[in-house]
Amino acid sequence: MAASDKNGTGSGRRPSRSHDDARRSTRTGGSTRRPAGHSAAWAMRSASGQLEELLGRAPESVSAIRRTEEGWEADVEVLELERVPETTSVLGTYHVTLSARGELLAYERTRRYTRGQIDRRR
Numbered sequence: 001m002a003a004s005d006k007n008g009t010g011s012g013r014r015p016s017r018s019h020d021d022a023r024r025s026t027r028t029g030g031s032t033r034r035p036a037g038h039s040a041a042w043a044m045r046s047a048s049g050q051l052e053e054l055l056g057r058a059p060e061s062v063s064a065i066r067r068t069e070e071g072w073e074a075d076v077e078v079l080e081l082e083r084v085p086e087t088t089s090v091l092g093t094y095h096v097t098l099s100a101r102g103e104l105l106a107y108e109r110t111r112r113y114t115r116g117q118i119d120r121r122r
Contacts, residue, residue, distance in 0.1 A: 038102065040065050043072040046102040051076050051094055054107070060091065071105070072098040080112070087116030 038046075048059040057078050064075040074096045081090035093111040098104055 037100070040067070040072075043067075043098060043102065044074060047072070047074040047076055047096045047098055047104070050098075050104040051078065051096055051107060054104070055094075063093065070097075071100040071102075074098070075110070087114065089115045091115055 044062040044065055047065075048062060052058050055078060057080065060077045060079055062074050062076050064073075066073050076094045076096055078092050078094060079089060080092045083089045091113055092109045093113075095108050095110045096104060097106040
């Protein structure tokens with residue numbers, strides 16, 4: 001079977017994006033809109049960016065994220081004191097609360113530790 005017959009355009013070219021969207025819309029019940037709300041990745045970026053703005057330090061990572069009825073909660077790891085060797089650098093864990101629109105409502109440092117420290121089993 002020729003390439004033009006496989007993709008249904010008759011021209012040998014890939015179907016246009018709108019053609020793909022129309023086919024996808026038909027298969028999914030007619031809706032091509034993105035679901036309401038934001039993704040966890042979006043909430044992670046929002047929490048990190050706003051915390052950086054307030055603290056003046058760039059977050060290292062987001063170690064936890066969860067959706068709540070009011071929005072999002074995240075635990076963000078921030079380098080607070082850089083030392084040599086790196087394993088002695090001091091980090092802080094900040095618990096951040098975001099509204100459903102991504103506005104930072106509250107934050108609190110919940111832990112302070114050295115980079116080389118390992119949590120004990122509970």
